[in-house]
Amino acid sequence: MPFFDFLKDKKTKAPDITSSDRGMLVFENTSEVIRAESVLKANGYDIRVMGPPPEIRSGCDLVIEFPILEQLTIVRILSDAKIPPLQVVPVNSPLLKPVDLFHVKDFGQYLMVRAANMKLTIDKNSLIIVNISGGGCPDVPYLAAEMVGKSLSEAPSPREIGHTLCGYTLQLAYEEMRRLCSL
Amino acid sequence: MLAIVGTIPDRDFPIIAEQVTMEGHVINVQGNMVPVNRGTAALMAAAIKTCEVLEQPSPFGYLVGDIGVGHGSRRLYKLLTEDLPQRDFTTIAFHYMLPYVNRQNEVLLAIEKMARRPILIADAGYMYVAKMSGQALKYDLFTPDIGELAFLTDETVPHPIYTRGFILHKEEEVPELISRAYANNNAARYLLVKGCVDYVANREGIVSTIDSPMVDAMEPIGGTGDILTGITAALIDSGIDISQASIIAAKVNRLAGHYAMPTPATQVIEIIEKIPRALTDIINTEPLFESYPEQTR
Numbered sequence: 013m014p015f016f017d018f019l020k021d022k023k024t025k026a027p028d029i030t031s032s033d034r035g036m037l038v039f040e041n042t043s044e045v046i047r048a049e050s051v052l053k054a055n056g057y058d059i060r061v062m063g064p065p066p067e068i069r070s071g072c073d074l075v076i077e078f079p080i081l082e083q084l085t086i087v088r089i090l091s092d093a094k095i096p097p098l099q100v101v102p103v104n105s106p107l108l109k110p111v112d113l114f115h116v117k118d119f120g121q122y123l124m125v126r127a128a129n130m131k132l133t134i135d136k137n138s139l140i141i142v143n144i145s146g147g148g149c150p151d152v153p154y155l156a157a158e159m160v161g162k163s164l165s166e167a168p169s170p171r172e173i174g175h176t177l178c179g180y181t182l183q184l185a186y187e188e189m190r191r192l193c194s195l
Numbered sequence: 196m197l198a199i200v201g202t203i204p205d206r207d208f209p210i211i212a213e214q215v216t217m218e219g220h221v222i223n224v225q226g227n228m229v230p231v232n233r234g235t236a237a238l239m240a241a242a243i244k245t246c247e248v249l250e251q252p253s254p255f256g257y258l259v260g261d262i263g264v265g266h267g268s269r270r271l272y273k274l275l276t277e278d279l280p281q282r283d284f285t286t287i288a289f290h291y292m293l294p295y296v297n298r299q300n301e302v303l304l305a306i307e308k309m310a311r312r313p314i315l316i317a318d319a320g321y322m323y324v325a326k327m328s329g330q331a332l333k334y335d336l337f338t339p340d341i342g343e344l345a346f347l348t349d350e351t352v353p354h355p356i357y358t359r360g361f362i363l364h365k366e367e368e369v370p371e372l373i374s375r376a377y378a379n380n381n382a383a384r385y386l387l388v389k390g391c392v393d394y395v396a397n398r399e400g401i402v403s404t405i406d407s408p409m410v411d412a413m414e415p416i417g418g419t420g421d422i423l424t425g426i427t428a429a430l431i432d433s434g435i436d437i438s439q440a441s442i443i444a445a446k447v448n449r450l451a452g453h454y455a456m457p458t459p460a461t462q463v464i465e466i467i468e469k470i471p472r473a474l475t476d477i478i479n480t481e482p483l484f485e486s487y488p489e490q491t492r
Contacts, residue, residue: 032296032327032328032329032353033294033295033296033324033327033353034353035353079265079295080353080354081265081293081294081320081323081353081354082264082265082293084263085263085264102351102352102353102354102357103353104351104352104353105351105352105357108351108352108357108359109357110356110357111355111356111357111358117414117415119411119412119415119458119459121458121459122415122458122459122460124414124415124459126342127356128342128345128346128355128356128358129340129342129343129346129355129356130342131414131415133415133459133460135460142415142459142460143415143416143417143459143460143461143462144233144417145233145414145415145416145417145418145419145420146340146342146417146420147319148291148294148318148319148320148321148322148323148343149263149291149293149294149319149320150202150204150234150261150262150263150265150267150268150291150292150293150320151204151262151263151264152233152234152263152291153202153203153204153232153233153234153235153236153291154204154262154263155263156232156233156234156417157204157232160417174263175262175263175264175265176263176293177353177354177356178263178320178354178356179263180356181354181355181356184356
């Protein structure tokens with residue numbers, strides 16, 4: 013049974029993973045942790061249940077460690093299963109928050125918003141997305157192919173079709189652009 | 196020979212290890228046609244154009260389809276681990292891959308088994324994983340933009356989205372960010388920082404800055420960073436040292452952008468088409484190229 017596997021893990025060799033590319037999913041209660049573990053393992057994800065660090069002991073007393081770059085897909089799978097996490101944080105620094113500073117550049121006819129490493133640019137007259145730039149995860153070229161040439165109101169959101177933290181970062185830029193355009 | 200490692204945003208694109216060529220606006224890999232818009236396809240196209248002008252062989256590509264789910268990236272890490280020890284590449288440019296720290300470490304071990312160590316360039320997701328793994332010093336060149344440079348500077352974060360707010364993403368902060376990245380051992384032997392001003396730097400400090408021609412509209416265009424990395428990789432593989440190649444590539448990229456007369460809605464292929472003209476112009480004016488064959492000059 014997956015949950016009890018976690019208890020056994022204490023006595024066995026630690027999985028071959030490093031913490032620098034891992035995140036933690038925090039849930040409301042242990043029952044949700046158990047269900048989430050089953051759902052994610054059934055989807056083939058390399059995860060493990062563990063105790064949370066002191067900084068984030070606000071939810072239940074277990075968290076799920078997961079590959080953080082795949083955050084967008086994993087959160088979507090859990091939301092579809094009706095067990096969205098309360099919080100998603102990096103393992104190494106659980107108090108870190110996603111960037112909330114946006115850089116906005118006005119090119120006259122065009123407007124660009126940058127969030128961290130992702131930039132989204134629209135034509136101000138038509139609200140068509142004319143370019144997406146930055147990022148390093150493989151869903152960025154895919155997102156660009158799906159979104160560029162479509163209007164802000166018609167394009168799929170990165171949250172819907174993205175998979176990674178770069179996709180999530182683009183979602184932040186996308187939401188800020190929609191806010192600026194009063195959509 | 197230059198090898199380029201990356202992903203194609205098509206879930207059905209097969210895993211391929213083969214020389215790449217270009218036909219019109221499309222990359223041809225073993226009969227698989229890849230449109231050039233941004234990402235690794237743009238890097239490959241820029242490298243191919245540069246190699247053509249320098250009369251160098253077309254690059255080798257390690258490619259796989261991946262739209263961000265990671266299946267393709269994981270297969271490609273495995274292929275690299277198995278295949279690289281038998282190869283003799285002089286330069287490898289790693290690009291769009293889903294970052295997996297342990298798999299990247301395995302690829303580094305495979306590179307150590309090669310008969311001679313190639314020059315290692317990392318951009319995009321592979322630069323993220325190189326930094327996250329603490330192995331940045333094993334690489335010869337990183338090519339971050341300013342947001343990614345801030346990520347390299349912040350020793351604790353797993354991705355640029357978590358870069359702490361006190362680390363400012365401002366152009367005037369770039370020299371300080373470069374110093375901090377080196378102080379934390381999170382930078383490669385050389386950095387080529389892409390921005391309004393391009394910086395070439397190493398642990399000793401700023402080697403050069405390139406700021407003209409200034410083409411403001413290039414910043415929002417997806418793929419302009421990718422093509423700068425592609426030009427740089429091809430120049431390095433032709434035998435030019437890393438700092439000189441980075442400086443020349445930054446000039447070529449800007450000149451190609453200038454010739455394309457872009458707007459923020461321009462697509463990167465329009466700039467890639469101008470690379471041969473821009474590179475030829477630089478070759479004809481740059482003292483470094485005086486020893487090049489007359490037909491190239």
